[in-house]
Amino acid sequence: MFGLFKKKTKKEKLYAQYQKLLEESHKLSTSNRKLSDEKAAAAESIMQEIENLD
Template identity: 55%
Template sequence: MFGLFKKKTELEKLQEKYKELLEKSHKISHSNRTEADKLMAEAEEVALKIDALKKK
């Protein structure tokens, strides 16, 4: 209950975005490969940001 109003950290936001992008990429990959590749590239950029935050 006390975590109800807890704000997400930047790392948590990026991890959530990364997961969403991977899921979208997988779903789209069956019908539109180029769009899936774009989403995957965007997910990789987010992964790099996550790594940078973890190293700090």
């Protein structure tokens, strides 16, 4: 209840985006390997941003 109006930090937003890209990459891995690899690369770049925030 106390966290109801709490805003997400930049790190939390980036991690959510990272998770979404990995999920899309996994779904595409069976149908379009090139697009899947692009999504995985984008996810890795977001992970680098997350690590740089620490």
